[in-house]
Amino acid sequence: MSAAVTAPAGGAPAASRGILLMLLLPGLVALVITFLLPLLWLFRASFASSAVGALSGGDWTSEAYTTVLFDPFYWRVAWNTLVLGFNVAIFAVILSYPIALFLARTQSRFRGVLTALAVAPLLTSSVVRTYGWMVILGDRGVINSTLQALSLTDGVIRLTNNSFGATVALIEILMPYAILAMLSGFGRLNVQLEEAAAMLGANRLKVFTRIVLPLSLPGVLTAALLVFVLAISSFVTPRLMGGGRVFVLGTEVFNEATVTLNWPLAAALSVMLLVLFSSIILLYQRALRALEV
Amino acid sequence: MADHHVIIENLVKTYPGAQKPSVDHVSFSLPRGEMLALLGPSGCGKTTILRMIAGLIVPSSGAIRLDGRDVSSIPVYKRNMGMVFQAYALFPHMTVAENISFGLEMRKVGRAEREERVRKALDLVKLAGFGERKVSQLSGGQQQRAAIARSLVIEPELLLLDEPLSNLDAKLRDEMRDEIRDIQARTGVTAIFVTHDQDEALSMADRLAVMSAGRLEQIGTPREIFDRPQTDFVASFIGAGTFFEGKVAGPGVAAVDGLPPLRFVGEAAVGSPVRLMVRPHRLLLAGEDGQPNSFTGTVEHIVYRGQILTLSVRCGSRLLQADLPTHAGVLPQKGDQVTLTVAPEDVTLIGREAA
Numbered sequence: 001m002s003a004a005v006t007a008p009a010g011g012a013p014a015a016s017r018g019i020l021l022m023l024l025l026p027g028l029v030a031l032v033i034t035f036l037l038p039l040l041w042l043f044r045a046s047f048a049s050s051a052v053g054a055l056s057g058g059d060w061t062s063e064a065y066t067t068v069l070f071d072p073f074y075w076r077v078a079w080n081t082l083v084l085g086f087n088v089a090i091f092a093v094i095l096s097y098p099i100a101l102f103l104a105r106t107q108s109r110f111r112g113v114l115t116a117l118a119v120a121p122l123l124t125s126s127v128v129r130t131y132g133w134m135v136i137l138g139d140r141g142v143i144n145s146t147l148q149a150l151s152l153t154d155g156v157i158r159l160t161n162n163s164f165g166a167t168v169a170l171i172e173i174l175m176p177y178a179i180l181a182m183l184s185g186f187g188r189l190n191v192q193l194e195e196a197a198a199m200l201g202a203n204r205l206k207v208f209t210r211i212v213l214p215l216s217l218p219g220v221l222t223a224a225l226l227v228f229v230l231a232i233s234s235f236v237t238p239r240l241m242g243g244g245r246v247f248v249l250g251t252e253v254f255n256e257a258t259v260t261l262n263w264p265l266a267a268a269l270s271v272m273l274l275v276l277f278s279s280i281i282l283l284y285q286r287a288l289r290a291l292e293v
Numbered sequence: 294m295a296d297h298h299v300i301i302e303n304l305v306k307t308y309p310g311a312q313k314p315s316v317d318h319v320s321f322s323l324p325r326g327e328m329l330a331l332l333g334p335s336g337c338g339k340t341t342i343l344r345m346i347a348g349l350i351v352p353s354s355g356a357i358r359l360d361g362r363d364v365s366s367i368p369v370y371k372r373n374m375g376m377v378f379q380a381y382a383l384f385p386h387m388t389v390a391e392n393i394s395f396g397l398e399m400r401k402v403g404r405a406e407r408e409e410r411v412r413k414a415l416d417l418v419k420l421a422g423f424g425e426r427k428v429s430q431l432s433g434g435q436q437q438r439a440a441i442a443r444s445l446v447i448e449p450e451l452l453l454l455d456e457p458l459s460n461l462d463a464k465l466r467d468e469m470r471d472e473i474r475d476i477q478a479r480t481g482v483t484a485i486f487v488t489h490d491q492d493e494a495l496s497m498a499d500r501l502a503v504m505s506a507g508r509l510e511q512i513g514t515p516r517e518i519f520d521r522p523q524t525d526f527v528a529s530f531i532g533a534g535t536f537f538e539g540k541v542a543g544p545g546v547a548a549v550d551g552l553p554p555l556r557f558v559g560e561a562a563v564g565s566p567v568r569l570m571v572r573p574h575r576l577l578l579a580g581e582d583g584q585p586n587s588f589t590g591t592v593e594h595i596v597y598r599g600q601i602l603t604l605s606v607r608c609g610s611r612l613l614q615a616d617l618p619t620h621a622g623v624l625p626q627k628g629d630q631v632t633l634t635v636a637p638e639d640v641t642l643i644g645r646e647a648a
């Protein structure tokens with residue numbers, strides 16, 4: 001993870017370096033067109049005065065940032081987003097960890113099938129799965145109607161149209177990513193290390209806490225980061241499960257861009273999201289380096 | 294036997310789904326302080342035996358006794374055995390000292406004593422000053438010594454080594470051979486080590502147990518195994534040699550097709566079939582024909598190997614292999630007519646004890 005790409009010793013001969021550059025070119029062009037240019041434009045748009053201004057590029061103003069930074073509403077939105085991200089990341093990781101650990105260690109010949117099953121939910125769109133959760137958690141959903149049929153509750157228990165519903169749905173929707181990220185980060189796990197620890201007198205609990213857990217931390221960290229980033233940038237699930245009552249950066253960007261048509265504000269919020277991302281990724285790299293050295 | 298430190302009795306292991314047992318009624322025992330080598334070709338069940346002794350896998354049947362006590366109900370982490378794995382299995386997230394200290398921590402040894410014993414263990418394997426290094430900052434040989442230190446520091450009842458040298462280059466392997474032997478002698482720990490390298494086994498072990506296809510073929514000192522192999526398998530697996538099939542023609546004389554009568558030392562009933570073997574270094578260059586056990590033929594092939602010259606000499610339908618010291622005067626050339634002799638006591642009668 002920490003190893004950087006290094007040039008071959010002595011440097012590649014000029015001809016092969018030319019070929020290398022040519023090989024890099026298509027990817028580079030694609031990145032510039034689909035990522036770098038839109039990002040620059042986003043940045044530019046956040047300093048415009050209106051949607052029209054963002055397109056024509058005539059004026060510069062920091063109005064949008066003034067709004068974002070001084071309106072307490074947006075601070076709340078940012079806070080909500082962080083809380084949602086942390087909750088989803090923590091629970092998705094806790095729930096995925098045993099599954100990933102099992103998949104990484106099993107000797108079963110069904111391991112491939114089981115892994116495929118664990119990530120199979122990715123085959124359906126997250127919109128469909130969100131609707132699935134609405135069917136389960138909704139006011140007249142499976143849980144509420146069961147509880148009422150059993151006369152365990154009188155009224156409706158609010159499980160959707162709030163951040164609880166959004167969090168639950170996001171946890172489930174993002175778990176396959178967590179499992180995949182962990183599996184790729186469990187490279188240092190090795191049954192022989194566990195056997196060696198047992199030979200040295202470690203019982204199963206000690207083997208887990210002293211060997212398995214520390215060695216799997218990089219995978220856990222990667223999974224947490226991935227889930228966190230996907231959660232704070234999510235829009236569909238908080239929007240649908242929140243029923244318009246959950247305000248996170250994703251839903252606000254959508255609102256400003258399509259409902260209010262305040263593109264500069266939408267752009268400024270996106271930049272804020274980007275800043276959040278970058279700081280989290282920096283923290284992650286710090287943590288990973290501390291773990292792996 | 295009964296007072297031996299480690300006793301293995303009729304050990305059998307059939308892996309689930311396998312037709313044949315991987316370890317088939319193996320019995321042997323070790324007195325305290327002995328170093329035994331388990332030797333055999335790949336897949337013959339050496340690792341399986343070691344892992345059963347360690348408690349990492351459960352035997353299908355049979356018993357493993359330590360000081361007369363059956364260990365089958367003792368879980369791995371309470372067996373107090375040290376194991377050096379082929380790939381060392383050092384914990385990558387700990388320093389060398391932490392690796393070595395791990396077993397002591399599990400035994401709830403106090404910090405001060407732990408540090409002292411770790412330091413001694415590092416000294417023992419000549420890694421003093423390396424304690425604070427990460428495992429990844431050690432060379433292969435150093436990692437191996439760290440693994441040995443880690444398994445010895447807990448003062449194990451029994452030290453198990455699974456091909457500990459196979460990941461090292463030839464020179465380091467020779468050094469480590471002596472070092473392991475030395476450490477084992479100094480600590481007096483009973484040890485079983487697995488190898489498929491016969492040189493390693495012959496030079497390191499007090500006794501060798503030669504295995505083939507899950508069964509124990511022969512167990513004995515290096516000399517016994519090398520000079521008096523009891524089965525064809527052992528004779529051909531350990532060292533090179535030329536084999537002869539024949540019939541006993543008289544006391545100590547065998548008639549072999551296409552060769553003069555072969556004299557040997559050993560008891561065999563007249564008329565019974567025998568298998569004989571001559572090691573290449575036992576064949577000597579003779580002045581003239583006519584001595585007992587002399588064979589004349591043409592040199593078909595020569596390999597120069599520094600201190601020795603390996604000849605393949607065609608005698609009728611047979612190819613004899615001989616190793617000659619290169620300092621022995623005029624050396625034969627390819628195509629030369631040579632006469633080779635072997636003393637009767639250097640002709641090995643396979644499958645029988647020495648007379």
Ligand SMILES: Nc1ncnc2c1ncn2[C@@H]1O[C@H](COP(=O)(O)OP(=O)(O)OP(=O)(O)O)[C@@H](O)[C@H]1O
Binds near residue numbers: 309335489
């Ligand atoms: N976990 C297992 N499941 C099924 N069969 C196994 C298992 N481990 C080993 N075997 C089989 O048992 C036999 C003995 O294996 P073992 O590992 O003991 O051989 P070995 O003598 O150590 O060989 P090598 O020198 O190659 O390490 C082999 O035929 C192997 O295929």
Ligand SMILES: [Mg+2]
Binds near residue numbers: 339340
């Ligand atoms: Mg093996």
